Amino acid sequence: MSAVLKAVLTAGREAFGLLVDDGAVAVGILLAVGAAALLSIPALLGSGDAVGWALFALVWLALAVSLRRARSRFRAGSGS
Amino acid sequence: MLALLTVALPAFLASLVEFVEAFTIVLAVGTSRGWRAALAGAATATVALAGLLIAFGPGLLERVDERVLLLVIGTLLLLFGGRWLRKAMLRSAGLIAKHDESAAFTEEVDALGRTQPSRTHGARGFDWAGFAVSGKGVFLEGVEVAFIVLTLGATSGGYAAPTLGAGAALLLVVAAGAALRQPLTRVPENTLKYAVGAMLVTFGVYWTAEGLGVAWTGGAAALAYLLAATVALSWLGVWWLRRQEPADLAVSR
Numbered sequence: 001m002s003a004v005l006k007a008v009l010t011a012g013r014e015a016f017g018l019l020v021d022d023g024a025v026a027v028g029i030l031l032a033v034g035a036a037a038l039l040s041i042p043a044l045l046g047s048g049d050a051v052g053w054a055l056f057a058l059v060w061l062a063l064a065v066s067l068r069r070a071r072s073r074f075r076a077g078s079g080s
Numbered sequence: 081m082l083a084l085l086t087v088a089l090p091a092f093l094a095s096l097v098e099f100v101e102a103f104t105i106v107l108a109v110g111t112s113r114g115w116r117a118a119l120a121g122a123a124t125a126t127v128a129l130a131g132l133l134i135a136f137g138p139g140l141l142e143r144v145d146e147r148v149l150l151l152v153i154g155t156l157l158l159l160f161g162g163r164w165l166r167k168a169m170l171r172s173a174g175l176i177a178k179h180d181e182s183a184a185f186t187e188e189v190d191a192l193g194r195t196q197p198s199r200t201h202g203a204r205g206f207d208w209a210g211f212a213v214s215g216k217g218v219f220l221e222g223v224e225v226a227f228i229v230l231t232l233g234a235t236s237g238g239y240a241a242p243t244l245g246a247g248a249a250l251l252l253v254v255a256a257g258a259a260l261r262q263p264l265t266r267v268p269e270n271t272l273k274y275a276v277g278a279m280l281v282t283f284g285v286y287w288t289a290e291g292l293g294v295a296w297t298g299g300a301a302a303l304a305y306l307l308a309a310t311v312a313l314s315w316l317g318v319w320w321l322r323r324q325e326p327a328d329l330a331v332s333r
Binding site: 025030033037047049051052062070 | 154155162163281313317
């Protein structure tokens with residue numbers, strides 16, 4: 001039965017990892033959504049397309065940072 | 081027709097990838113440890129998933145304010161899709177190894193071979209380790225399918241289209257798996273994951289923005305130009321990653 005318990009614990013950990021396997025990109029995306037929420041107040045950008053595009057740009061910024069980190073790790077790992 | 085393209089198709093493609101991976105695990109357990117534990121594990125996981133769908137399904141989601149729902153689901157899709165797209169881009173650039181269903185099968189069989197069947201329950205015994213591995217595999221892959229069906233259904237106004245897409249993928253994998261009885265290596269999983277990742281990020285941006293009160297120019301047509309921009313940027317990203325590193329230096333992750 002210990003195999004079952006181990007599998008249940010692993011499943012829980014992996015299920016959480018489905019969303020945040022790279023913590024940096026997850027945090028970056030959450031920050032992007034938070035920043036877009038701030039931009040959507042009427043005194044700033046309001047409810048126009050600009051907020052949507054700002055969110056799009058911020059999400060891609062988070063992805064770009066994460067990709068850059070992955071590339072650096074790869075370079076360090078391959079010795080180049 | 082629009083629902084088929086924008087909801088059923090992403091659900092079908094995403095589910096196809098997950099069901100192929102789940103099938104590989106069940107097949108590995110079935111061929112190396114016995115079909116009884118493999119199928120029992122898969123069936124138990126399916127029941128657990130059904131419970132999850134009922135608990136977090138339409139009944140709960142329909143009671144939430146629409147804008148809050150769009151914001152929460154859009155954010156979850158961004159987290160989920162961003163993870164898929166990021167990994168697919170790294171694979172396309174050769175920075176991490178591509179997913180190989182045949183290798184995954186061999187790895188699973190090897191790992192199972194190191195665990196002795198625990199036949200201590202009853203005269204005929206039952207392989208609990210095989211049951212756990214099969215159940216865990218089906219549950220984890222199934223959670224992703226359930227998540228995609230629920231989010232696409234809740235935000236597109238109906239669960240029929242995503243359920244149809246996921247159901248078609250399940251039937252296809254079960255039929256192909258039963259006929260071939262070997263890992264479904266011909267399914268282009270890496271390409272599918274790339275496409276689905278781009279679609280989920282697109283839906284995520286679209287619905288999160290709608291949850292924040294944004295009225296997109298062109299309404300649902302915005303999905304098309306957001307998808308085009310996402311794909312274009314991802315290609316640019318892969319080109320940038322490839323420019324830095326030769327693809328043949330791929331390392332397994």
